[in-house]
Amino acid sequence: MVYKRTCLLLMVICTMFIAFESTNPTKTVHAFSPQVIQQGATGDDVIELQARLQYIGFYNGKIDGVFGWGTYWALRNFQYEFGMKVDGLAGQKTKDKLVQVTDYDESFVKEQIAKGNKFTHYGGVDKEKQSAPQPQKQQPKQDGGAKQEQQPANDGGEQAQQQAEPAPQEEQDEQPAEQGADADAQAEGPATTAVNVPQGFSQNDIQLMANAVYGEARGEPYEGQVAVAAVILNRVESATFPNTVSGVIFEPRAFTAVADGQIWLTPNERAREAVLDAINGWDPTGNAIYYFNPDTATSSWIWSRPQIKRIGKHIFCK
């Protein structure tokens, strides 16, 4: 065991030297911004972090600019192998180490992301072999060689590797021209190719809820929108309502905006943010499962529900 570890370390150091030696002269000073990068972060620093971790074979996922679990384990493995404090945070020391032992070809990575290519950033492999144009299903053989050499440096992540080829997260087949249409949804969003989503929800779920919230409560104050989203979620949890977001929203006669088609108006950012807040746990209604507008409500039954509070034009009740 001890022998194996020493062996590993030696190899790592070797790789390190090779990387260092060959890249040092050309290295531009560009490196991370001073921030400490932690799980959940997005943006350029995360792209650089992923690219650098991939360079020495710790990270085998997509370089997408979102610090998710894959990046987290890769970073911890890196910290472990280099005898640093294993905390999964990319602080100054960790970043310095990374910069020291890896090379980051920013223009290459940025270019690939901008083009929407599928690409990798392994050290010691011809760049051209590491990128594939858009509508490509097959992942090029690129990383085979590189991986073998660097495999030893990585013990925890190697399982991840075995499945890395055919497994998830590498789609992006035909995606018609609709970049422009989405400009507002991801306003000036940097080059990240992934986004954070709350556990258990997809972007589409969020979008659908934002549609419903916007259709139902676009004239309401912000908390009124969060409240409507919270009611949808409370209904999903309630035993007397459907168990899915779409089931609740499209339940016949449940929401007027659905019945009259207003749900198909394009929601704004505010509605989306309100939905995210509700999913993240905000519930200004205090567990309400009904609400109504007292000025337009036609059913007398609704008035018999125990009322919790009024937000904007809506009364929320149990």
Added chain:
Amino acid sequence: MKRWILIAVLGLVVAGTAFWGYQEHQEKNAILIQAENTYQRAFHELAYHIDLLHDEIGTALAMNSDQRLSPQMVEIWRLTSEASSDVNQLPLGLLPFNKTEEFLSNIGDFTYRTAIRNLDDEPLSDEETETLKNLYEQSAEIERELRQVQHLVLEENLRWMDVQMALADEDAQVDNTVIDGLKTVEKTVEGFSEADVDSSIIGTSAKNHQYKFLQGSKDIDENEALRISKELFKIEDESQIRITETGNGAEVPMYSASYTNGDRHGYLDITKQGGNPISLLVERPIGDKKISLNEGTERAEEYIEKLGFEDMILFQSSEYDNIGAYSFLYSQDGVRIYSDAIEVKVALDNGDILGLTAQNFMQNHKERDIPQPDITASEAKEMVNSNVDIQEEFLAVIDNDLGEEVLTHEFLGIYGDDTYRIFINAMNGQEEKVEKLGGSEINYAVN
């Protein structure tokens, strides 16, 4: 004279017809919308069920104990039947979609067979595990394709009624993305509890914990509420604040305060008893990102400490459009208590606090007698599926399926490309919960 009467009568007839026609038109529209909604619902549910199916199969892979596995198989089986009923509701009469249905029924058959078997006597064979793995990968692909179609449907406001028309009219050369997308789904297949949405187990405590932890026994009055909200909103002018009370349906009586000042808007709930803040929301335009998610953590920590919440540890952080969202868990002597959670939102342009919700904490928090675990961490590790590579371990109190709080060993581990959170009961070694962790997704808008 006669002429005038004739004109009047004719006029009436015309008006009547117009009115009748308008009504018919309205009715037809209403019915169209309703039909459209039914289709939309079936489609979005299909996408959701496939999402869930994929996750549940993944979870089954990471499970070890047979007591958990049987119910999990039943769950998967149920999901397949729901998903295929969704497929059947879609107006796809003319589109060959039977491969997908076949795939669903294959999963259904497989899980049904294993679910009714006594897994104690006859655990899953290697072959069966292999099958499950294959199903997992295939469902991943279907999930991905469907999400893509779903994104297009939402993005371009596509109507199923149009799809139906396009399908009926085969000659018409329409560029119908939905049909193309669904055909791709079908092609992919050719090549090879919901009960609680399990969004995350935070704060999923039994409902009957009724705000046990309200500090202070005295009720506050409106003036006091005004003072507290002024402080929490950080504004000087209290005339902007509007205070309202909750009605009799509320679980706990509260004051709600709101204010608007230019493009800044705030909302706050505080309990009458003791004036404890339950939720705070501040809305304002967010500028460019100036501070990091990590610095945001510090702001959030400072903030909850100032509010008097002690021993809270950071559990999760995520960045959404220049806003940092953080959740904290209460830690009693190093044991993480999942139901006692607080969420904080920080603006990453200047570090302002944009929101706080302590509802879960206030509902569930109490001083607990946490027993010594009967089972050590290394014993508990034995209970975890040996394919899972465990990376981190904690002690945690979670709510089990019956809504009771149990002490568990929590393990974070990797299986394949996915990360799982696994809870093993620290008293009897039962596998309480296995959760596949997500947290990020391809950005369809950019890709």
